[in-house]
Each structure stands twice: as C-alpha cells, then as structure tokens.
Amino acid sequence: MIVIWAVAIAAAITAGLQISCFRQAVLGNDAVARVQARWAARAGVETMISIMEYHTENPDPDDALGMILDLEDNSYGELETGTYDIRHFLDGIEMAGPLDEHSKANINLLSSTEMMNIKSMTPDIVGSIMDWRDANEDASMLGAEKSYYQNRGKSYVPRNADLRSFAELELIAGVWPDETRGEDWNLNFRLDPNEDDGDLTWPPDKPDGLLDGGWSSLLTASSLTSPRAPSGMDRLVLSTASAQDITDRVAMTEPQASALLAYSKTPNARLEQLLVLPLSTLSQASGSTGAGATGAGAAGASSGRTGRSSGGRTSSGGSVSQASPTNLSSDTVGKVLNECTLKPFTRPAAGKMNINTVSGTVLKEVFDMNPKLVDSLISRRDARVTGLTSLASVLDIPGMTPQILSGLAKNLDVQSFVFTITSRGRSAIVGGECEMVVTVDRSTLPATILSYREP
DSSP states (O other): OHHHHHHHHHHHHHHHHHHHHHHHHHHHHHHHHHHHHHHHHHHHHHHHHHHHHHHHHSOOTTOTTHHHHHHHHTSEEEOSSEEEEEEEEETTEEEESOEEGGGSEETTTOOHHHHHTSTTOOHHHHHHHHHHHSSSOOOOSSOOOHHHHHHTTOSOOOOSSOOSSSGGGGGSTTOOHHHHHTTOTTOOSSOOGGGSSTTSSSSOOOOSSOOOOGGGGTEESOOBOOSBOTTSSBOEETTTOOHHHHHHHSOOOHHHHHHHHHHHTSTTOOGGGGGTSOHHHHHHHHTHHHHTTSHHHHHHHHTTOOOOOSTTOBOTTSOBOOOOOOOOOHHHHHHHHHHEESSOOOSOOBOOEETTTOOHHIIIIISOOOHHHHHHHHHHHHHOTTOOSSGGGGTTSTTOOHHHHHHHHTTEESOOOEEEEEEEEEESSTTOEEEEEEEEETTSSSOEEEEEEOO
8 A cells, every 4th residue: 555655646746747847848948939039030130230231331323222122132031940021011011121211201300281281180289299399498379388298297398309209209299199000009010910800909900901000101200311422422512512522423514513502602592493493593593603703613714615605794894704504404413412412411310201212192191292193203213123313313204393393302312221120030939929120220330220129
C-alpha cells in the first residue's frame, strides 16, 4: 500500500510539473515570437530609412518618383525569423510603402476659407484652430484663447504657434476624436480587424474593407520644408545670389537672370507669378530694365546684344535703353521654382504637398478644385513613369490656367521629405506580431526620426 501511494503521489507531482513546464514553454514561445516580430518590424523601418537616405544623397532631378517606387518595391521583406509588411491607406485605397505626409494638406498652412471646405469643420472650430496657431492672445469672434481653456480647468493653453502633431488638433476647443480619426482610431493609417467589423468591437465602423480616416486622411502637421532642391543642392537664395549664380544653376541668359534678381527684390514678390506673367512684364513692373544696365546686364548690352526695346525709351544722350529680357520657357520657369527661393532657410516650417502623391480628395475637398481638373492632373502624373518634375509641366492640362496653378503653387511642390512608416512585423512562430509607426524626415543625413510609437 505504501508503494502504491508513493507511485500515485509521484505521478501527480510529475503531471503537475509537466503542466507547469508546458505553460512555461508556451509563454517562452510567445515571448520569443514577440521579440522576433518586433525586430522584423524594426527591419522594415530600417530598410525604408536606408532607401530614403540613399535617394537624399543621390538625387535624380529627372525622376520624381524614383524613391517612391523603391519604397514600394521594398515594402515587404522576409527574414530568417519572420516577415515585415509596410502599407497605408490613401483615398480609401490600400497602397504599399510608407505614407507620404506631403500627400495631405498641412493644417498649419491652411486658411480659414480652405478649412471651412472640410466636412464637419464648423466656424467655431476654424476660429479656435486659427487662435491656436496665431502668436497673439486675442480671441477671434468664434475662437478660443488662453482664458477659455483656463476657465474650463484645462492643464494646457494654446501653443500660439504651429501644431507639432496631428493628434494635437484634438486639444483644440470644439474638436472631437470622432471627426479627426474616423475609423482609424489608433492613427496607424492601416485597416485593422477591429476597424472593419461593424459594431462588434471599438471603434464603430463600416465593414466595407475601406478605411475612413476622418480628417487624418486629409490633414497633417508633420510635413516640413527643407532647403534641399530636387538637384540635391540647397536652394539658391535670390536675395543674396548674383546673376552668375542663377545662370550656373538654371539655364537662362544673363539679362534674364538680372531681371529675375530685380523682381525678387520687389515687395510682395512671389516666384509663382512667373507662371502667370512673362518675365518681361515682371521686369518692367519692377524696374529691372534699369537694373539690368549694371553688372552682368550692362556687360551683355555693351557687347552688342540686342532685343526688344523697353517701350522705345531713350536716355538723355539719345541712345536706346537696355533691351528687356526675353521671356522664360515653361521648363525654365519650372526649374526656377525647383531650384530658387526668395528667402533664406532658417528652420523647418510647414511643408507643401507633393503634386506626385497628393490625394485627389484633398484637392477636391480642401482646395475646392474642379473634379474634372483633378482627375486630369492625376491621370497626367500617373501616365509618366518619372512623375512630374516641375509644376510648369501641367500647364497644358485641359482646364488648367496659369492663375489656377499659381494659386496652387503656394501649397504644391514636386518632392517629399517626411514619411510615416507603419511596419507590421510577424514572427515565424505562430501568434507573434508587432507594429511600429515611425515618422521620418529624410531631408537630413542621417535621417531624423520625428516620432516613434508602437500602438
């Protein structure tokens, strides 16, 4: 009997040890799977950053989509211990690669009129956003300033500067997450299972296989400016440049360069005006004909160069005045917009949208563009393997006018610097999954990580 009881007790102890070891093994496998998935996701992030840095260091001004296509081609990878997959939704469509923050409108650049075009954006919300952004403490008619937040016991006050993140928008009076996030409650720009199951789990959503991101699908606060031009060099600052600097960077004559310099020094000068008015008209308005009589322009005139006279005026000595410069071609105008700037770059500011990746919904809804014109613009860029290398290349699109393009040029460019990488790593062991959402500014070398989170 003693032996029987001893065997029974030993069997019970052995069974208990087996169950405990099995549980420990399962927990161990789960821990290993999580680690493998996390490093697989990290591998995807590092791959995207290395591609961005390569294209920043080796730019191709004749291929505006080279980097975008490289990012798409490497958006999925297999490792020995798992895989990574990088995707995002734009205009309701799932796309490979990281999300280009320049495909959306920067909330810090929008006017009150443009914000009012957005669905569910009411006048009081627009006023509060404008008060949050401006530098003063004076509340607008329907807005909210410091006293409004203090009187309601808030632990914060308006920044009185640009928003630093899209989520910061939810701190502003009148703004609710239901409007900003839509179905994308974790702001990872991907359609998660709980965002496509109806009312089964939070958040409420429509199980249609599409992601409704609310305002987050239209707006961003992450896109930034950079001094880098598509050529890879810093943009040429016209306020300190010479005519020779311009001719070395952009193919134009010295009289044209002198006229451009003169125009750049006039009050309220905007390079986008070159899309609307010919250089000869701008130079006459700015008095650049007289300016061209000095320096490089005078040298050109004294060497016997001739051209259209500036209204037939003569000097007091009876000689014909300097000829007005010939007008710039659309290709040259595009290069001027790409390579030159009126003001020196001091620090990053809110960035423009990239005409090669901008969402059609943003153009239609936020900027109230004609839907047919937007469709024509997107068809043109999609038809070119290298994308649109200058804004002037869309002037011949039916319905596009210089006035329309000049207005859009305040918010459009041909390159992108900030991307959000949503990398989902999966372990080779069943059940291991990890996701990283990393926002990267590629304009610096090495690239700068602006934000990092694991939702």
